[in-house]
Amino acid sequence: MKSSTEVHPQLSEARRAMVGSLTAIGLFSGVVNLLMLTGPLFMLQVYDRVLASQSVSTLAALAVLAAGLYGFMALIDAARTRLLVTMGHKFEQRLSRVAFDSTIAETSRPAQGRNAIRDVEQIRSFLSGQGAAALFDMPWMPIYLGLVFALHVWLGIVGILGAVVLLAGAVVTDRIVRRATLSQSEQAGRRARLTEASRRNAETVRALGMQSHLASAWQNVNDRFLQVSARAALAVGLSSSATKVFRLGLQSAILAVAAYLAIHNELSPGSIVAASVIMSRGLQPIETLVGSWRGIVGAGRAWQQLKCTLAGGNETAQLELPDAKSSLTVEGLIVVPPGAKQAALKGVGFGLSVGEALAVIGPTGGGKSTLARALVSAWSASRGTVRLDGVPMDQFRPEDLGRQIGYLPQDVELFEGTIAQNIARFDPDALDENIVAAAMAAGVHELVANLEGGYGAMVGERGAALSGGQRQRIALARALYGDPFLIVLDEPNSNLDSTGEAALNAAIVAAKGRGAIVVVIAHRATVLGAVDKILVMENGQVAAFGSRDDVLQRMRAENQATVREAQPQTAGGVGVMRGAAPTAPQAAAG
Incomplete structure (x- = not known):
C-alpha cells in the first residue's frame, strides 16, 4: 500500500507534462504584462510631449504605435488563454482513465467522500480559468509598484500600503472560504447520494408512497447545502466587491497624491494619469484572485484529495501471473x-x-x-x-x-447496451461463439434467441427492458463468460422459476x-x-x-x-414453549 505522501505515477506524469505549457504561459504572461504598459506610456507621452509641442504628426505616430502594440497584446493574451484551456483538458485526458478506475475501486474501501473524477474536473476547470491566469500576473505586481516608485517615492508608499490591505483581505477571504467550501463539499456529496439512491429505487419509492418523505429529507439536505454555499458565495462576493471598491478608491488616491505633487512641480502632468493607471493594473490580479478564490480553494483541495485517493490504490501487482487452476x-x-x-x-x-x-x-x-x-x-x-x-x-x-472470476451479485444490475455486450462484460474483442457458449452454459440461449432482437436486443438502463428473472439469468451468463476459475453466486435463484433453477x-x-x-x-x-x-x-x-x-x-x-x-412443559398449569x-x-x- 502506498503512503499518502507518495504521488501516483500518472499524477506525477501529468504534472510533469504541464511544465512546458506552464513555461510558455509564464513567458506569454510576461509579454502581456509588459504590453499592459502601453496605455500608461501613451498617456504620459500625450500629456508631456504632444500637448506641449502641439504636434499632430507626433500624436498620429504614437496612436499607430499604441494600436499595433494593443493588437499584438490581444494575440498573445489569446494564445495564453488557449494554452491554459489546452493544458487543463490535457490534464484531464491523462488522468480520466485512472480517475475512473479509482472511483470504482473506492467502493471497496471505507467511504471517504472522495470522487477522483470530480476532483480531476475541478482541477481542469481551474487550470482553464481566469484564476490561473491571475496567478501568473501576480509576480508582476512588484514591478508595477517599482514603476510607481520610479515616478515618485510617495506614490510608491501609497501603492504599497494599498497592496498590503488588499493582500490582508485576500487572507481573510481564504480562511472564511476554506471552511465554507469544505462544508459545502460534504453537503453536496450527501445530496448527490440521496438523489441517486432515490432515482435508482424510484419504483419502490412510488409503490410504498415514500416520495413525499424522501422529498422532505432531500429538501433538508439541499437547504443545508444552499446555506453553506450561500455563505461561501457571500464571503467571496463581499470580499470581491470590497476589493474592487478599494482598488478604485486607491486609484483615485494615487491620482490625488500625484496631483498634489504636480502642483508643487515634483511631478509632470502626464505622470499623474500614468501613475493611476499603472497602480490600477498592478493591483488588478489581486482583485481577480479574490473573485476566483472559491475555485482556487476547491482546486487545491481537489489536488490533495486526488493525491490521497490515487495513493490509496493497492497496486502491488507488477508481473503477469499464471491463471489459477487448483485451489x-x-x-x-x-x-x-x-x-x-x-x-x-x-x-x-x-x-x-x-x-x-x-x-x-x-x-x-x-x-x-x-x-x-x-x-x-x-x-x-x-x-x-x-x-x-x-x-x-x-x-x-x-x-x-x-x-x-465469475460473479453474480445479490442485486443484479445490467448496463445499458445489448444482451451480447452485457454477457461479454463489454469486451469489444469478444467472439460470438464465446458469448453464445456462456448463454448456453447458463441455460439462457433459447430465452435470448426468442427475444425481439435476440442477442442484439437493448436491455435498457439497469436492464429495465427485462424481467427480474431474465436479468438474473443473463447476469449468470455474464458470470460464466470466459469459463472463469472461481464462480461466486450470491442468491442466484431469488428471481428464478423452476426452469431457471434447473438451469442454475x-x-x-x-x-x-x-x-x-x-x-x-x-x-x-x-x-x-x-x-x-x-x-x-x-x-x-x-x-x-x-x-x-x-x-x-x-x-x-x-x-x-x-x-x-421446546416441547410444552406444564408450569403451574401454564404451557411454556421455548x-x-x-x-x-x-x-x-x-
Missing part, C-alpha cells in the same frame, strides 16, 4: 464494509479444491454477502487473505483477476465438471443438491464447515434436539 484458500478474513465501523466478517477461514462447489448458508446478517464480495475482491479485507493457488488475490493484475443447478454441475470452484450463497434449499460442501455463517463467523451430508446431518440432529427441548430452531432448508433460506 481457493481463505485465511483469517476480517472485512469492514465501506462506511461501517464494525467488522462483518471476523476471522473466516476455509479452503476449496478444483471441481468443488460450496453453499454458504445462515441467518440474515450473518455475513454471507460480505463474504461473497470479499471473495471476488469487490470489498477489501482489513486483515486476512484470499488466495488462488496460494497467491493472494491482490498480487494479480486487475484485468487478469477479473478474467478468472446444471450450470453449477457443468462448471464443477470443467474444473471450476463454485461458491453459492444459498437462498433456497433447492441449490444444495448441486454442491459438495456447506459453510454455515453466523454473526460473521464460521459456525460449521464440511461436506454437505455431514453438515446437514449435524444440523438435523441439532434441530431435533432443540425441538424436543421455540424450535429452523430446519436445514429453513437455515438456507435465511
Whole structure:
C-alpha cells in the first residue's frame, strides 16, 4: 500500500507534462504584462510631449504605435488563454482513465467522500480559468509598484500600503472560504447520494408512497447545502466587491497624491494619469484572485484529495501471473464494509479444491454477502487473505483477476447496451461463439434467441427492458463468460422459476465438471443438491464447515434436539414453549 505522501505515477506524469505549457504561459504572461504598459506610456507621452509641442504628426505616430502594440497584446493574451484551456483538458485526458478506475475501486474501501473524477474536473476547470491566469500576473505586481516608485517615492508608499490591505483581505477571504467550501463539499456529496439512491429505487419509492418523505429529507439536505454555499458565495462576493471598491478608491488616491505633487512641480502632468493607471493594473490580479478564490480553494483541495485517493490504490501487482487452476484458500478474513465501523466478517477461514462447489448458508446478517464480495475482491479485507493457488488475490493484475472470476451479485444490475455486450462484460474483442457458449452454459440461449432482437436486443438502463428473472439469468451468463476459475453466486435463484433453477443447478454441475470452484450463497434449499460442501455463517463467523451430508446431518440432529427441548412443559398449569430452531432448508433460506 502506498503512503499518502507518495504521488501516483500518472499524477506525477501529468504534472510533469504541464511544465512546458506552464513555461510558455509564464513567458506569454510576461509579454502581456509588459504590453499592459502601453496605455500608461501613451498617456504620459500625450500629456508631456504632444500637448506641449502641439504636434499632430507626433500624436498620429504614437496612436499607430499604441494600436499595433494593443493588437499584438490581444494575440498573445489569446494564445495564453488557449494554452491554459489546452493544458487543463490535457490534464484531464491523462488522468480520466485512472480517475475512473479509482472511483470504482473506492467502493471497496471505507467511504471517504472522495470522487477522483470530480476532483480531476475541478482541477481542469481551474487550470482553464481566469484564476490561473491571475496567478501568473501576480509576480508582476512588484514591478508595477517599482514603476510607481520610479515616478515618485510617495506614490510608491501609497501603492504599497494599498497592496498590503488588499493582500490582508485576500487572507481573510481564504480562511472564511476554506471552511465554507469544505462544508459545502460534504453537503453536496450527501445530496448527490440521496438523489441517486432515490432515482435508482424510484419504483419502490412510488409503490410504498415514500416520495413525499424522501422529498422532505432531500429538501433538508439541499437547504443545508444552499446555506453553506450561500455563505461561501457571500464571503467571496463581499470580499470581491470590497476589493474592487478599494482598488478604485486607491486609484483615485494615487491620482490625488500625484496631483498634489504636480502642483508643487515634483511631478509632470502626464505622470499623474500614468501613475493611476499603472497602480490600477498592478493591483488588478489581486482583485481577480479574490473573485476566483472559491475555485482556487476547491482546486487545491481537489489536488490533495486526488493525491490521497490515487495513493490509496493497492497496486502491488507488477508481473503477469499464471491463471489459477487448483485451489481457493481463505485465511483469517476480517472485512469492514465501506462506511461501517464494525467488522462483518471476523476471522473466516476455509479452503476449496478444483471441481468443488460450496453453499454458504445462515441467518440474515450473518455475513454471507460480505463474504461473497470479499471473495471476488469487490470489498477489501482489513486483515486476512484470499488466495488462488496460494497467491493472494491482490498480487494479480486487475484485468487478469477479473478474467478468472465469475460473479453474480445479490442485486443484479445490467448496463445499458445489448444482451451480447452485457454477457461479454463489454469486451469489444469478444467472439460470438464465446458469448453464445456462456448463454448456453447458463441455460439462457433459447430465452435470448426468442427475444425481439435476440442477442442484439437493448436491455435498457439497469436492464429495465427485462424481467427480474431474465436479468438474473443473463447476469449468470455474464458470470460464466470466459469459463472463469472461481464462480461466486450470491442468491442466484431469488428471481428464478423452476426452469431457471434447473438451469442454475446444471450450470453449477457443468462448471464443477470443467474444473471450476463454485461458491453459492444459498437462498433456497433447492441449490444444495448441486454442491459438495456447506459453510454455515453466523454473526460473521464460521459456525460449521464440511461436506454437505455431514453438515446437514449435524444440523438435523441439532434441530431435533432443540425441538424436543421446546416441547410444552406444564408450569403451574401454564404451557411454556421455548421455540424450535429452523430446519436445514429453513437455515438456507435465511
